[in-house]
Amino acid sequence: MNVLSRKISFHDFEPELESFREAVLKGLSRRQKQIPPKFFYDEIGSQLFEAILEQPEYYIPNVERDLLTAYANEISRLIEPGSVLIEPGSGSCEKVQLLLESLLPSAYVPMDISREFLKQSACGLSQKYPWLAIYPACLDFTQQMLLPHGIPHGRRVVFIPGSSLGNFDPPEVQHFLSGIHRLTGNGGGLLVGVDRKKDHSVLNAAYNDTAGISAEFNLNLLTRINSELEGNFDLDRFEHRAYYNDQRGRIEMHLVSSQVQQVRVSGQHFQFTKGEYIHTENSYKYSPDEFITLANASGFRLIKMWSDDLHLFSVYFLEA
Numbered sequence: 001m002n003v004l005s006r007k008i009s010f011h012d013f014e015p016e017l018e019s020f021r022e023a024v025l026k027g028l029s030r031r032q033k034q035i036p037p038k039f040f041y042d043e044i045g046s047q048l049f050e051a052i053l054e055q056p057e058y059y060i061p062n063v064e065r066d067l068l069t070a071y072a073n074e075i076s077r078l079i080e081p082g083s084v085l086i087e088p089g090s091g092s093c094e095k096v097q098l099l100l101e102s103l104l105p106s107a108y109v110p111m112d113i114s115r116e117f118l119k120q121s122a123c124g125l126s127q128k129y130p131w132l133a134i135y136p137a138c139l140d141f142t143q144q145m146l147l148p149h150g151i152p153h154g155r156r157v158v159f160i161p162g163s164s165l166g167n168f169d170p171p172e173v174q175h176f177l178s179g180i181h182r183l184t185g186n187g188g189g190l191l192v193g194v195d196r197k198k199d200h201s202v203l204n205a206a207y208n209d210t211a212g213i214s215a216e217f218n219l220n221l222l223t224r225i226n227s228e229l230e231g232n233f234d235l236d237r238f239e240h241r242a243y244y245n246d247q248r249g250r251i252e253m254h255l256v257s258s259q260v261q262q263v264r265v266s267g268q269h270f271q272f273t274k275g276e277y278i279h280t281e282n283s284y285k286y287s288p289d290e291f292i293t294l295a296n297a298s299g300f301r302l303i304k305m306w307s308d309d310l311h312l313f314s315v316y317f318l319e320a
């Protein structure tokens with residue numbers, strides 16, 4: 001444990017970073033080329049993602065913020081003060097700030113794989129909320145969900161805003177929710193924001209903003225491969241594509257080759273036909289019934305759901 005300040009106890013679980021090289025070489029060798037979305041988030045990718053959150057078409061942050069603000073008191077009555085609030089993939093720790101003053105947790109455990117970002121966010125949070133005991137945990141929450149030693153006793157409540165669950169494929173999301181159930185134990189809670197199925201044009205616009213930030217975010221993966229893995233992707237020969245796949249209930253993001261070409265990465269060569277693509281992300285959308293069924297199968301029961309008037313997004317509070 002590393003004490004960053006009187007109220008911050010930093011725990012480094014030393015996440016094993018799945019090698020970017022291994023994942024890219026393996027993914028590009030598959031019949032359907034693919035690269036897992038977690039590799040979007042290098043420094044530039046994280047900045048581009050922050051910029052996506054500001055795009056008018058990407059409704060998720062605004063709708064969720066309005067819901068959390070409007071129902072903060074109601075949420076806090078269900079959670080009760082003194083809980084231990086745990087946030088996997090906490091990033092900039094922005095959303096939790098909408099709740100802290102009404103929830104009054106005894107401790108907050110932000111979890112993130114990005115060590116420096118986690119430290120900075122925890123320090124910023126501590127300055128704003130000097131009363132809050134913070135136990136940042138550096139780990140890859142998709143691989144392990146461990147709690148730091150020394151956290152206070154209290155009801156454990158996991159907070160997953162931003163529809164992050166949507167980026168897991170169905171078998172993984174079930175596994176992840178079951179892991180959360182084990183972490184909170186019976187009586188624990190899960191407060192989660194989930195994007196809903198809706199008019200396809202709204203979904204398609206959210207992942208194809210007119211400012212082109214989503215496209216830059218997607219293409220940055222190739223820039224990252226070029227700089228970190230001695231790649232020679234020509235960004236003018238690949239196009240961003242994102243569309244709602246109705247059958248699968250998900251937005252799919254692809255990088256589409258606009259011509260026949262060969263690309264070199266770490267000394268290996270990969271052929272692309274015209275129109276062939278690298279599958280870079282899925283973002284699943286759930287109707288309330290679908291999500292509640294999924295949560296039930298992992299041992300959670302619904303306590304309350306809040307939605308906006310247009311039924312774009314829902315926040316759920318579930319009990320383990």
Ligand code: AVI
Nearest residue numbers: 052162163164166167214283
């Ligand atoms: C992080 N995640 C919830 C975002 C989403 O909507 O699936 C990632 C994203 N990809 C493109 N735009 C946003």
